[in-house]
Amino acid sequence: MVSVRNRCRSVLAAAMAAVVLAACSTTHYRESADREVYRAIADKSPGVPGMPPEFNIEPAPEPSLADLPSATGAADFLGEAAQAERGARVVSLEEALALAVKNNRTYQNEKESLYLQALALTLDRHQYTPTFSGRLSGDHQWSSSDVSKNTMLAQVAGSAPGLIAAIGELAGTPADLLSAYSSLVQTAATPPGVATTRTEVVHERSVSGTTSFGTDVLLKGGGQIAIDLTSNFLRFLTGDPSVSTSSALVGSLTQPLLRGAGRKVAAERLTQAERDLLYALRNFTRFRQEFSVQICSDYYGVLQNRDAVRNNWRGYQSFTRNAERERALASEGRRTIADLGRLKQGEFTSEASWVSAVRRYKQSLDRFKIQLGLSTDAPIILDDAELTQLKDRGIDHPAISSEEAVEVALAARLDLYTQRDQVEDGERKVLVAANALKPGLDLLLSGNVPSEGGDRFQELDFDRSTWTAGLDLDLPLDRKSERNSYRSALIAYERAKRANALSEDQAKLEVRDAWRTLDQAKRSYEIALEQVQLNALRVAEQDLLAELGRATALNQVDATNDLNEAENNLTAALVSHTIARLEFWRDMGILYIKEDGQWEEVKDAEP
Helix, strand or coil: HHHHHHHHHHHHHHHHHHHHHHHHHHHHHHHHHHHHHHHHHHHHHHHHHCCCCCCCCCCCCCCCCCCCCCCCCCCCCHHHHHHCCCCCEEEEEEHHHHHHHHHHHHHHHHHHHHHHHHHHHHHHHHCCEEEEEEEEEEEEEEEEEEEEEECCHHHHHHHHHHHHHHHHHEEEEEEEHHHHHHHHHHHHCCCCCCCCEEEEEEEEEEEEEEEEEEEEEEECCCCCCEEEEEEEEEEEECCCEEEEEEEEEEEEEECCCCCCCCHHHHHHHHHHHHHHHHHHHHHHHHHHHHHHHHHHHHHHHHHHHHHHHHHHHHHHHHHHHHHHHHHHHHHHCCCCCCHHHHHHHHHHHHHHHHHHHHHHHHHHHHHHHHCCCCCCCCEEECCCCHHHHHHHHCCCCCCEEEEEHHHHHHHHCCHHHCCCCCCHHHHHHHHHHCCCCCCEEEEEEEEEEEEECCCCCCEEHHHCEEEEEEEEECCCCCHHHHHHHHHHHHHHHHHHHHHHHHHHHHHHHHHHHHHHHHHHHHHHHHHHHHHHHHHHHHHHHHHHHHHCCCCHHHHHHHHHHHHHHHHHHHHHHHHHHHHHHHHCCCCCCCCEEEECCCCCCCCCCCC
């Protein structure tokens, strides 16, 4: 009885432990998933050039601009809009890239997509590790039932014939006389209501429990091992205080011999999941290249629009000065109303261009704030020194031919590696689909070990174990679905080969086009530089002639407009060449992005 109580306590303790484990906080599961995912990404990252060593998807804290320098003064060329920039935080290109990497919404989505791909891999890997299961259940049962019983007198009457017959045999009384006498006694004892039965309600209580612990192991060769240990316990607390216990250890091994056999076939899902994570890492690295180039392009685009405001403001001021001078000369009768009107019209046009340039600049700045993950109300401006340094450096044109660049791209671009690997995926899937056409022949091994008799359910009796070995044959009589899958796999394989060839041709086209764009940007910059120099001389000449009273209004308007346009074109050409150079390195596959979004400058590239 004591041992039974101890077992009950053990079962109860195990059940409570299971409840405690089930109540683990969600934080535990989140941290467990993060550790496993980050480990999987870290293991594969060294095989992907340009992938940052540290990776996580934790949301960045609210961006703080307090550490950034403040703008001093206000830019007069912005007019009334200048007051909004007073005291604003100045963001350099490096700081803009760092802010975008931490706060850009699209960037965070890409990081989470990579995380989810790795998370899916952890489940596929888990299927090839021992998986454990456990179940405990217990019941306390109350039951009531009706039981029919004879009255005491009816019991005596019912037993009287047998008693009289026994006495007669001992005394030698004839049988017929004894039979008549017993009938008489029995008849006399059964008046109405005496021999009837009575109904009693019987209450019964019992406790029962079941435990089951098992493990399954899926082998990469296609086999599957399953082991399960079950125990059952039943004890009646009232009535018959008997105890019924039993245990059993059951194990089985299933190993495919034809269909589904072999590591390449059985572990195909895991193999593809491993490669999918590698592809996702390459795609994320490629995205980071495109993202940094886009942020840089947008950054310089905002500065270009700001520079256009400055140039248009200078042009507008020049027209205003010329118009005032011409009005003074007209009052002396040295200028005609037509000349004065032409200058005034030029002044109106220049003012409209300046106002439009201010609007474009403010609009591009607000859009760029969104790119950085900031509110459009954030008080920031971009650092004009970045454009000044770019102008001082001029263009940095790479010394590499288009064909050399193509050779580098074919050897370095990560998307091309993925396309080539997907051809191997298609070939492998054809082999898997072909294997599915084979008959199913499985080797089956199983064993059952019961517990010892009595209440020794915790002790297994291997002497009474049962072992079974057999083969399970599934003839390939209906393979329509498998046939279609095999043919589809062949088509997918051919498509993968065509896609690979197409991707290489597209890469060549992109690199050559990027090289042409870069070369064109170089020539555009050289032309714009010469135009600025030429038109600056024209404006200086017209200013000198105007002071001598020999300038014409038409020449003054044309020279000022042409200089303003040339200065805008020079800035645009410089920015275009800078972005084209980054896109050229990107399309070659050699633009390596640091963790903070900065790129590593490529000084030279060898095929």
